[in-house]
Amino acid sequence: MxxxxxxxxxxxxxxxxxxxxxxxxxxxxxxxxxxxxxxxxxxxxxxxxxxxxxxxxxxxxxxxxxxxxxTPDPAVLYPDVAARGSLAAALQALGAEQGLTLAVTATESDPLRHALVPSATPGREELVVGAWHFERRWSITGAGTGNGSGRSKLLIQGDTQDLGAVARAAQAWRDGVPLPEIDRMVSFVELTGRYEVPDDSPAHLVASEWGYMLKDAQDADWPEYLALIKAAHAEPDLRQLYPYTSHWSLRFSAPARPAFADPVCLEASRGGAYTVRAYWMGPVLAKVATAAEAVSIAVRHLRTAPGPAVPGPSEHQNG
Structure with a gap:
C-alpha cells in the first residue's frame, strides 16, 4: 500500500x-x-x-x-584562462590590453582559479583573486592595516563576470588609489566600511571598526540588528569602545580599562525584541522592545564611563 x-x-x-x-x-x-x-x-x-x-x-x-x-573542470568553465595557462597570465593579458602593468602571481595549487596581485602600497596586503567553481565569475578580497601596526582587516571585496574589471581593480589596489576612488572607478567593488587608519591611534581604529559594523548591519537584511548597531553607535559611551560581534551579539572591548573588557552584551531578535546581558552569555539585565531602550540600559550598566578604547584582542576582532 x-x-x-x-x-x-x-x-x-x-x-x-x-x-x-x-x-x-x-x-x-x-x-x-x-x-x-x-x-x-x-x-x-x-x-x-x-x-x-x-x-x-x-x-x-x-x-x-x-x-x-x-566540481566542473576549470578548463571547461574558463577556457580563455586555460588557454593562457593560468588566471595570473589571463589577468596580466587583459590588463595589458587596457594599458595596465600588472604583476600577478599564480598559486601552485590551483593556477586556473587562484591568483595574487602584490601591492606596492604600504599597509595593503596582496589582492586575492579567485574564480568560482560552479559559475563563471571571479571574486576579489583586499585586506590591510593602513599606516597602523595592528591586525590586518578586510577593506574591499566584490565579485563580477568581467575579468577585465578585476584587472582594473587590482591595478588600483596595487597603486594605492584611495578606497572610495576604487569604489567609484570599478562598479563591482564593495567597501567594507573600514578605512585605512593613518596611525595606531585608538580613536581611529575604533572609528574604522564602527564603520564596518554599520556597513555590515546595513547589508544584513535584519532591521532590528541594524537599529541596534545604529543606536549603539549614536551613544558616546559605547561609540568610544571597540565593537565586535559574536553570534550576532554586539560586544565591546576596552583592554586599557580591564574592568570594561566585554562590559555589556546586546542582542537583537527578529520581530523587535532586544536583550541586554551583563556580559557575553551572562545574566540577562533586561528584555525590551526597542533598540534605544536596550542601549540606555547598557549605558546605565556601565557604572563609570570608560576611557578611550584600544583594539581588543585579535580573537575579538571582526574579520
Missing part, C-alpha cells in the same frame, strides 16, 4: 514549485526525495544519491542521503 502511494507523491514533488517544496509534508523516502529535489533546484547539475547516479531515483527507505556534486 505504501509503495502505491509513493509513486504519485514522488511525481508531485518533482512537479512542485520551489516555494511549495519548503512546506511539503514528507518522511522517510519522500523526505530524501524532497531534499534531493531542493538540492537540484539550488545547485543545478548532477547529484548522486547513496544508491544511484540518477538525481531522483532508487532511494533507500532509510539511512542517510549522500549528495555529491562534481
Amino acid at each position: 505504501l509503495d502505491d502511494l509513493r509513486g504519485p507523491a514522488l511525481e508531485a514533488i518533482d512537479q512542485a514549485e520551489p516555494a511549495e517544496l519548503l512546506s511539503y509534508p514528507t518522511s522517510g523516502t519522500l523526505l530524501q526525495h524532497l531534499l534531493t529535489r531542493l538540492f537540484v533546484i539550488a545547485y543545478p547539475g548532477p547529484a548522486r544519491s547513496s544508491t544511484s547516479t540518477s538525481r531522483t531515483s532508487t532511494y533507500p527507505s532509510c539511512g542517510r542521503l549522500a549528495l555529491v556534486r562534481t
Whole structure:
C-alpha cells in the first residue's frame, strides 16, 4: 500500500514549485526525495544519491542521503584562462590590453582559479583573486592595516563576470588609489566600511571598526540588528569602545580599562525584541522592545564611563 502511494507523491514533488517544496509534508523516502529535489533546484547539475547516479531515483527507505556534486573542470568553465595557462597570465593579458602593468602571481595549487596581485602600497596586503567553481565569475578580497601596526582587516571585496574589471581593480589596489576612488572607478567593488587608519591611534581604529559594523548591519537584511548597531553607535559611551560581534551579539572591548573588557552584551531578535546581558552569555539585565531602550540600559550598566578604547584582542576582532 505504501509503495502505491509513493509513486504519485514522488511525481508531485518533482512537479512542485520551489516555494511549495519548503512546506511539503514528507518522511522517510519522500523526505530524501524532497531534499534531493531542493538540492537540484539550488545547485543545478548532477547529484548522486547513496544508491544511484540518477538525481531522483532508487532511494533507500532509510539511512542517510549522500549528495555529491562534481566540481566542473576549470578548463571547461574558463577556457580563455586555460588557454593562457593560468588566471595570473589571463589577468596580466587583459590588463595589458587596457594599458595596465600588472604583476600577478599564480598559486601552485590551483593556477586556473587562484591568483595574487602584490601591492606596492604600504599597509595593503596582496589582492586575492579567485574564480568560482560552479559559475563563471571571479571574486576579489583586499585586506590591510593602513599606516597602523595592528591586525590586518578586510577593506574591499566584490565579485563580477568581467575579468577585465578585476584587472582594473587590482591595478588600483596595487597603486594605492584611495578606497572610495576604487569604489567609484570599478562598479563591482564593495567597501567594507573600514578605512585605512593613518596611525595606531585608538580613536581611529575604533572609528574604522564602527564603520564596518554599520556597513555590515546595513547589508544584513535584519532591521532590528541594524537599529541596534545604529543606536549603539549614536551613544558616546559605547561609540568610544571597540565593537565586535559574536553570534550576532554586539560586544565591546576596552583592554586599557580591564574592568570594561566585554562590559555589556546586546542582542537583537527578529520581530523587535532586544536583550541586554551583563556580559557575553551572562545574566540577562533586561528584555525590551526597542533598540534605544536596550542601549540606555547598557549605558546605565556601565557604572563609570570608560576611557578611550584600544583594539581588543585579535580573537575579538571582526574579520
